[in-house]
Amino acid sequence: MELERRDFRAMMFYDFMRKISVEQSHDNLVEAFQDQAPSKCTVERWYLDFRRERTSLQDEARSGLPSTAVTPETIAAAETLVREDSRINYEQFAETLKIGKAAINTILHDYLGVIRLAARWIPHYLFEMQLEARVEWCRFMLKKYKGGESKQV
Structure with a gap:
């Protein structure tokens, strides 16, 4: 129980x-x-x-941000912001979504799986098609340069 x-x-x-x-x-x-x-x-x-003569057993109202800012709505809003402007920074996220930087970090990295690289938010994990394209590119380069035996390398 x-x-x-x-x-x-x-x-x-x-x-x-x-x-x-x-x-x-x-x-x-x-x-x-x-x-x-x-x-x-x-x-x-x-x-x-x-x-002190408190008789209420209920939680008292608290001021400030909600205890959990990571909601499906904020995740969807953050995803929209990243797609619209991949150069958006934490301050702009915080201002737009009205949530803290820790919540933004959780949303971006844990839920959306993006990382900041060269001032842009990019997917951290590659899609299957992207992985296959990389493998094909490597095979092409190996064939072109004879597996690393070519003097052009």
């Missing part, structure tokens, strides 16, 4: 209301849930919030 953070917070709040110590509350959670249990530091932080 997979528990959510809110479930653990409810258990910590129950322990807090029963005047159980942070250490004992953490030990109880670890005993019952092993690796799923929150860390002792997390239990301490929540006990501190409960002492």
